[in-house]
Amino acid sequence: MLLITCIFIFLITIPTAAIKRHYTWEVTYEYKSLDCYKKLAVAINGMTLGPTISAVQGDTIAVDVINNLLMENVAIHWHGIRQRGTPWSDGTDGVTQCAIMPGEKYTYTFEVDRVGTYMYHSHYGMQREGGLYGMINVSVPGVTEPFKYDADHGIILSDWYHHLAYDQSTALSSIPFQWIGEPQSLLINGKGNYNCSGLTPGICNSTNPQCSPSTLTNFWTCSIFFKNFITTHKHGSQRRLRIYVAIFNYLPNHFLQPPPTNPPIGPIWNDTNSQLNQSLTIKARKGFIITPPRKPDRIIVLPNAQNTINGYLRRSLNNVSHTLPTTPYLIALKQNMSDVFDPSPPPEDYNSTNFDIYTVANNTNAISSTSIYKLQFNSIVDIILQNANSMMRNVLGYGEGKFNLLRDVEKYNLVDPIMKNTVALHPYGWVTLRFQADNLGVWLFHCHIEAHFFLGMLVVFESNVEKVGDIPKINYGCGKNQSHGLAIVFINL
Numbered sequence: 247m248l249l250i251t252c253i254f255i256f257l258i259t260i261p262t263a264a265i266k267r268h269y270t271w272e273v274t275y276e277y278k279s280l281d282c283y284k285k286l287a288v289a290i291n292g293m294t295l296g297p298t299i300s301a302v303q304g305d306t307i308a309v310d311v312i313n314n315l316l317m318e319n320v321a322i323h324w325h326g327i328r329q330r331g332t333p334w335s336d337g338t339d340g341v342t343q344c345a346i347m348p349g350e351k352y353t354y355t356f357e358v359d360r361v362g363t364y365m366y367h368s369h370y371g372m373q374r375e376g377g378l379y380g381m382i383n384v385s386v387p388g389v390t391e392p393f394k395y396d397a398d399h400g401i402i403l404s405d406w407y408h409h410l411a412y413d414q415s416t417a418l419s420s421i422p423f424q425w426i427g428e429p430q431s432l433l434i435n436g437k438g439n440y441n442c443s444g445l446t447p448g449i450c451n452s453t454n455p456q457c458s459p460s461t462l463t464n465f466w467t468c469s470i471f472f473k474n475f476i477t478t479h480k481h482g483s484q485r486r487l488r489i490y491v492a493i494f495n496y497l498p499n500h501f502l503q504p505p506p507t508n509p510p511i512g513p514i515w516n517d518t519n520s521q522l523n524q525s526l527t528i529k530a531r532k533g534f535i536i537t538p539p540r541k542p543d544r545i546i547v548l549p550n551a552q553n554t555i556n557g558y559l560r561r562s563l564n565n566v567s568h569t570l571p572t573t574p575y576l577i578a579l580k581q582n583m584s585d586v587f588d589p590s591p592p593p594e595d596y597n598s599t600n601f602d603i604y605t606v607a608n609n610t611n612a613i614s615s616t617s618i619y620k621l622q623f624n625s626i627v628d629i630i631l632q633n634a635n636s637m638m639r640n641v642l643g644y645g646e647g648k649f650n651l652l653r654d655v656e657k658y659n660l661v662d663p664i665m666k667n668t669v670a671l672h673p674y675g676w677v678t679l680r681f682q683a684d685n686l687g688v689w690l691f692h693c694h695i696e697a698h699f700f701l702g703m704l705v706v707f708e709s710n711v712e713k714v715g716d717i718p719k720i721n722y723g724c725g726k727n728q729s730h731g732l733a734i735v736f737i738n739l
């Protein structure tokens with residue numbers, strides 16, 4: 247398992263009026279022992295996991311981010327937040343803004359217009375792997391729940407590598423390609439437990455309070471256990487895998503003791519059918535159904551693959567491995583710059599007849615490109631993701647094997663599909679997402695496995711950027727606009 251970050255949360259509702267919530271975050275390097283093994287981490291106000299933002303629907307969030315890393319830039323993305331009217335605050339380096347340089351400050355301001363549980367994380371290089379992430383909890387204003395409870399705890403899971411993100415990004419972009427291996431730990435709320443036996447206490451200390459138990463409340467603890475085993479892939483390759491098990495213990499039971507009752511036996515890790523069935527079972531709750539539009543205006547099919555381009559290993563969608571320009575798309579489009587990115591449209595479909603999803607494709611024609619999908623404002627768009635080897639929209643359907651437009655459209659759930667901002671794409675399967683392109687701006691759509699994103703598994707959608715309001719000048723200071731800030735100073739003089 248590579249990096250998978252997910253949030254489970256138990257909602258609480260606090261009746262309050264919408265307000266502006268202001269935060270000041272200083273981003274620094276810190277030595278942390280999150281799974282008992284000491285390594286360099288990225289921290290917000292000294293914390294890795296970062297502070298939780300708790301807000302009420304309709305609140306405005308303002309976060310002053312001060313980059314005190316001194317050796318690298320920062321950009322923070324607010325995952326799942328729609329950024330209506332504030333596309334420049336989406337926090338995606340190269341797409342909506344110039345990353346915040348060392349020593350500089352940037353203020354993200356946006357409204358949390360929908361109830362839900364979200365996360366934020368770095369969107370600069372592979373910095374998320376360094377621990378720059380946290381939770382956002384947006385509750386319903388003025389609603390009290392019909393039952394009593396003692397506490398409310400969010401849970402966020404994350405992979406954790408003992409290698410630095412710089413090692414990993416360098417290895418991924420080397421010729422020949424190098425693989426640093428699987429993550430050493432899985433963290434619950436930024437804590438885990440690594441087996442320190444054989445390591446010096448200065449490097450790994452199982453009694454360090456920074457590590458397990460992962461979560462400790464007045465009532466329960468949550469810890470991670472794992473076991474190693476070797477698996478043989480159906481194509482013959484062998485891989486060492488770790489199976490992680492999270493154990494909830496009610497106090498006073500010790501957090502490292504198994505609970506007195508046996509936990510239920512779940513499906514094994516590679517039981518794709520059970521994963522698929524789980525995805526198919528989840529529907530929108532009655533009373534909260536957002537009925538999807540009946541028909542799309544446009545269908546974009548995105549098969550994923552691994553490619554080699556100029557000797558470098560890359561990941562692609564539709565045989566295009568995306569590279570981000572030095573001038574952010576939002577700025578380039580707003581200023582009508584013609585020489586920032588490739589203006590030709592990327593492919594919408596692929597040769598499905600000759601495409602075997604079960605074998606590693608030859609893909610000799612894969613290219614790197616900066617081209618983007620321009621969506622007509624308010625049009626209805628279907629995205630069909632086809633998984634050939636291994637991504638807030640209505641999730642209409644999931645399936646096994648190769649997607650077939652004639653056969654599989656019949657399977658779509660147009661009655662009560664759920665809305666999601668991240669969706670599981672099962673092995674050798676497909677998933678269809680439908681959305682209305684009614685949000686002005688430029689939006690990054692990508693695989694959330696950090697290494698895959700880093701290797702180019704992303705596309706960019708644009709919707710009526712010319713109607714976007716005035717973009718803060720601080721978003722401009724890179725690429726072809728490097729002198730922009732200076733020009734403003736001159737004008738002001």
Ligand SMILES: [Cu+2]
Nearest residue numbers: 323325367694
């Ligand atoms: Cu994200």
